[in-house]
Amino acid sequence: MKSEPSNPSVCHLFASCGCDLSCSGKQPAWIKERPSLTVEVHPPVGLSGQSRSFRRAHLSPVTLLCFLPLNCLGREAEEAVGAPPCCTSKGLLDIVVDQLTPLQTGSFCSRTSSPHECLRMPSIFSYQSAEVDWCEGNFERSAVIAEYYNTISNVSFFVLSPALLYLNRQYCQKKAVPLYFVSGLLLLVGVFSMYFHMTLSYMGQLLDELSILWTLAVAYSFWYPQAYFPKCIKTRRHFFWLTGITTVISTLMSFIKPTLNAYALNCIAFHLLYLTWRELKKCNDKRVHRMAAVMVMWWALAITSWISDRWLCWLWQAINFPYFHSFWHVLIAMSLLYCCPLVIYFDVSYEMPSFKPKLEYWPSDSWPVVVPYVTLEEPHKQC
Known part of the structure; x- marks a missing residue:
């Protein structure tokens, strides 16, 4: 009919x-x-x-x-x-x-x-060739940008990367490579996510997801504490090889079922939360505990927004507010703004014994909303 x-x-x-x-x-x-x-x-x-x-x-x-x-x-x-x-x-x-x-x-x-x-023969670069389409309506506010708010919300990553480098510059002076690598990759995450949501192309989807995977891989390679290495891994160099091989295999597997990639990447957060919990058990610094709590709060809001956009799209479209994935971009960037200094704090404790890490807040402690960063003091005392 x-x-x-x-x-x-x-x-x-x-x-x-x-x-x-x-x-x-x-x-x-x-x-x-x-x-x-x-x-x-x-x-x-x-x-x-x-x-x-x-x-x-x-x-x-x-x-x-x-x-x-x-x-x-x-x-x-x-x-x-x-x-x-x-x-x-x-x-x-x-x-x-x-x-x-x-x-x-x-x-x-x-x-x-x-x-x-x-x-x-649709191209992998074609508009709307991706296997994922988020809740926001396509081409509602621009003839070129598929998901307008999901695209522009990635500006938060362009702010995140230079903010991490500037605020933690004292750490960068002593150990520059890890934070420069991670900050550069976070910038690429923003670029590729913007490209994906602008085009909804298959290539954009893969670049968006793989840039997150490789950012996590680099962060693990540089900052994963040696105390948690598998027994067969004796040095940081061996751990680099293990992480690299695992990441290459994961990259190839991501082409098998791209719709599952985002779920797998989000699951890694639970391992990071577990490591944070183990480290907090050994630390008595109240500032560190408070920063970890704020980080978890931002992450919880972010993942709630992501899941809501993915599974409750019918509801948000019914009330004409399908923008929760754009909230995810901003909220996860806020979570990383707290997560990275926390990781740096523990890295200094493990890898730089001649220094004592200290948490500071920008612009000052008295402000209701602050951004944490790490400074280095001598001599080192166990947290």
Whole structure:
């Protein structure tokens, strides 16, 4: 039974393929002017080809048509929909390909490609080619940025990296490599996450997830206490090799089921929390305990936002507030702003016995909201 959408030039095309569709838009010249459409597509069971299942999203019809299964854009469909005048002089597929931009189609689709070749070979750089789509509506506030708030919220990582380097500069003077490496990788996390949410491309998804994996790997390599090394590992150099091999294997495995990568990465946080708990048992400094508590608070708020956006999207869309993943970006950056000085504190205790780590707060202790950092004092006394 075909649906009766309000925009015949676009929606009847879906109905001819058996798609359950509701949409609204403007007429005429929908291809030429690229009007905004609000669409909800549920491909029918057994539909062949690489289909995209869209939640409610604002897209241009050109963008939407590019991700339909190939058999939804045959000549039979074109003849059945009663296409507007701009589509009758040329084949509907030719019109679609002619209007697509490189950003929407990636390197596999160009004006010289045949329509069927273009639609059969989506690029890993194509817009919306990722296996993950977050709750925020797509292209609602920009024709170029898929998830607007999820994209701009990554600015928090651009603030985090230089803040860590500046505030903990005394540590960097004595042991520069670890914090410079980690800060640089955190900056890349922000860049790749911004790219992913701007395009929702498959490549963006992998770069986003793998940059987090490699940041964690580097942090473990430099800062994991030797007291917790496996018995077969005798030196830090051996631990580097173990971490590197494990990370390479994890990187290759991430291509098997990319939708599970984010869950696996979030599980690593529980190991970090366990290590923090063990270290706090050996430390009597109240400032350290307070900083750890604040770090856990920010992390709890962050992971709650992440899970809410992932599993309660229907609720947030119902109240028109699907922005919790953007909160995740800001809150996890705040958690890292407390986590990194905490790790540095313990690293100084273990690896730099000639110094005593001391927690300080910027701008000062009297402020209600402060940012912690580590200074080094002599002589060293056990915490």
